[in-house]
Amino acid sequence: MTAALTAGVGLLGGCGRTDGTEGDGGGAGQPTGAGDGAIPPEVVGSWSTDGSNTFDSTVYSFYEDGVFTEETGVVRRTGRYEVGGTTLLTFPDEGDPKAFEWRIGDGGCLYLDEVRHCPYS
Numbered sequence: 001m002t003a004a005l006t007a008g009v010g011l012l013g014g015c016g017r018t019d020g021t022e023g024d025g026g027g028a029g030q031p032t033g034a035g036d037g038a039i040p041p042e043v044v045g046s047w048s049t050d051g052s053n054t055f056d057s058t059v060y061s062f063y064e065d066g067v068f069t070e071e072t073g074v075v076r077r078t079g080r081y082e083v084g085g086t087t088l089l090t091f092p093d094e095g096d097p098k099a100f101e102w103r104i105g106d107g108g109c110l111y112l113d114e115v116r117h118c119p120y121s
Contacts, residue, residue, distance in 0.1 A: 038083070039062070039064060039066060039081075039082075039083055040083055042104050042110075043062050043083060043088065043102065043110065044062055044063065044064050045061070045062065045110075045119060045120075046059060046060070046061040046062075046119070046120040046121070047059065047060045047061075047062075047109070047110045047117035047118065047119065047120055048117060048118060048119075048120035049115065049116070049117055050109060050116040050117060050118045056072050056073035057072070058070060058071065058072045058117075059071045059072075059120050060110075060112070060117060061120075062081060066080050066081060066082065067079070067080060067081075068080065068081040068090055070090075070092075077092045077093070077094070077095070078092070078093050079091045079092035079093045083102070086101050086102060086103060087099055087100070087101060087102070088100045088101075088102040088112065100112040100113050101113055101114075
């Protein structure tokens with residue numbers, strides 16, 4: 001996992017986004033174009049863990065400005081995130097960064113490391 005996270009941070013150039021705008025090119029702290037840190041519109045939204053075996057499912061919310069929340073029961077984490085290709089990196093305000101492989105699958109659900117999260121309303 002550490003190697004994947006290190007590779008993901010190298011791929012995305014760390015947590016340099018300061019807003020959710022898109023554009024061509026740009027360095028750390030500047031908006032970037034699709035495929036190099038831009039936030040794909042299909043990721044933006046709130047997603048709930050599908051088929052949770054516990055009473056507390058996880059709800060991820062990804063916003064256009066690069067902010068995310070993760071809520072499980074009464075525990076809420078916030079931070080920033082970036083997307084590069086099929087890698088989604090979260091940078092929580094507290095704790096270590098985490099890399100996920102992401103895709104949109106059946107029913108428009110978001111898969112993070114093959115765990116299904118469906119649209120939450």
